[in-house]
Amino acid sequence: MQLQQMYQEIILDHYKNPHGRGLRDPFDTESFQVNPTCGDEVTLRVRLDGDAVADVSYDGQGCSISQASTSVLTDLVVGRPVAEAMVKLDAFVELMHGRGTVEPDEDVLEDGIAFAGVAKYPARVKCALLGWMAFKDAVTRARTEGGPA
C-alpha cells in the first residue's frame, strides 16, 4: 500500500483542521490560482509589514493535498522575513518537482516534508503547489506594486 506514503498523517491533519483558513482584512495583494485540469482553486491574500510576512489568509476548494499544503504554507511563512519565506518556497518547489529524489530539509520545511511522497505522483504536484504559487504571485505583486491590489 503506497497510499500512506502520500497521505501522511500530517497531511490528513492539516486537511481536516486547516490553519489560517478564511480571507482576512487588511491585505496588500490577493492572488487567485486555478488548476485547469481539475477546477481546484484558491484565493490567497498576503499582507507584508516591511520585510516580513505579516499575514496570509486564503479560501478555496480542492483536494486534501492542495488544502493541506496551503495550510502548511501559512505555518511556514507567517511572521517570517520575506527572504526566508522565499527560501522555503524554493525548497518546497524543488521537493515537489523532484519525483521523490529530493531529500527534504526539516529545518526549512517543517511539516512540509510530509509532501515528499506526493512528489512521486506527477499528477498531484500541481495540487501541492496551488497555494504556494498563489503566495509567490501575491508577494511578488505586493513588492512591486507596494499596496492593496
Next chain:
Amino acid sequence: MTAVTAVTAVTAPLDVDALRADFPILGRTVRDGKPLVYLDSGATSQRPTQVLDAERAFLSEHNAAVHRGAHQLAEEATDAYESARARVAAFVGATPGELVFTKNATEGINLVAYAMGNAATAGPEAARFVLGPGDEIVTTEMEHHANLVPWQQLAQRTGATLRWLGVTDDGRLDLSTLDEVVNARTKVLAFTHQSNVLGTVNPVEPLVARAREVGALVVLDACQSVPHSVVDFHALDVDFAVFSAHKMLGPYGLGVLYGRRELLAAMPPFLTGGSMIEMVEMARSTFAAPPQRFEAGTPMTSQAVALGAAVDYLTAVGMDRVAAHEHLLTVAALDGLAEIPGIRVIGPVDGHARGGAVSFVVDGIHPHDVGQVLDDQGVAVRVGHHCAWPLHRRLGVPASVRASFYVYNDLRDVDAFLAGVREARRFFGVA
C-alpha cells in the same frame, strides 16, 4: 489486410475473456503488482492487436503518399485510405464522400465553425453558412468544451449571440425551453449525442425537428455515442457530426467529421494548401470537391487504415452487443454505488437512455482523493471536470470521479471499482 480472428469466435453474450486477449495492455499490472482495471475509456480506449497490426502492415507493405503519384505503392496506399473511409462511413450510416478525416474530433467542430466564419467572404453558394449580429448559435450546458468554446469564438468573431439549453437536476437536457431558445434567429444547434460526464443520451429527434422548423444547422458531437452504440447519421438526420478514432479502439491523431453531402459541397474550406485544390494560379485558387476540400496537406493515412481495422473489429463484435454489454456493466455500477452511503451520482441514476459513463462525488472526499485510492487498487478512473466545467458548475460540484466502460470490461471490473470506492471512504474516515 486486417484479421479479425479472435472476435469471430465470440458468440452471444459477449465472451469478454476471449476478447480481452486481443488487448495486450489489459494484461499488465500497475502500482506494485495490482492487475489493471481500466475504467477510463471515455477519455481514450485501449487498442486490440488487430488495429496495431493493421497500421504496421500498412506501413511495412503499402506505405506511400495518397492521391498523388502513379506508382504501385501510391495506388495501394490510396486504396487503403479510401477503403478505410468507406468502411468507417458504412459504420455510421453515411456515404464515403460525406466523411472528412481531421486531426481529432475537436478539429472537426472547429472546421465547421471556421468554415462558417469564412462564409461571409466566400461565394454565394456559401450564403447559408453566413453568421452575423442578430443570428444565434445554440449549444447546451452539458457540452464538452470542444463543442462549446469553438462556438463561443465563432459568436465573438461574427457578432452572433451564443445561447444554450440548460440541464435538469437529474442530468437530462431541459427541453422545456427548446421552442424559445431555438428560434427563427438560430443558425446552428450544436449538442452532444451522449454526455461524456453524465452518460445521458440526448433525444436527437425532437432537437433535429425543432432545428428543421427554424432552418438551423444541426451539429452533433458523437464522440461518446459512435464507439458504444449503433449510430446512423442519415437516420438521425443531422447536418454535421464528429467522432474520434482513439475512443473507438482506433489510433490517436484522427477524428472524423460527417457532413451532409450538399452542405459539404457548398461549404468554404477551413485549412488550405496542398491536396485540397482544384486549380492554383499565383493570385487565386479553386478548391477540390469534398471530402478532399477539407483535407489540406498529407492526410493521417496509416491512422485511417487503423481506424478501418477498429471499425471491422467492432462490426465483428456487433455494436448492438457492445451496447447491451455496456448497459449491463453500467446498471451494475449504478446499483452498486446506490448501496454505498454518501455517494451522489451526477447524471441519470438508472439505465434508461444513458451510456456507460458513471460520474459521482463522495461526501467528504474530494474526487482527486477518491481517484488516488482507486489508483492505488489498480483501478484507473478519470477525476476532475472532464472538460465539462460549466456542467459541473451547474450541478454544484467542483469536480467528479468518472468510471467509463467499454467492450473489454466485465463485472469483475465493476466489483473492483465498487470495492475501491468503499476503500476510499474507509481510508478517509467517512465510512
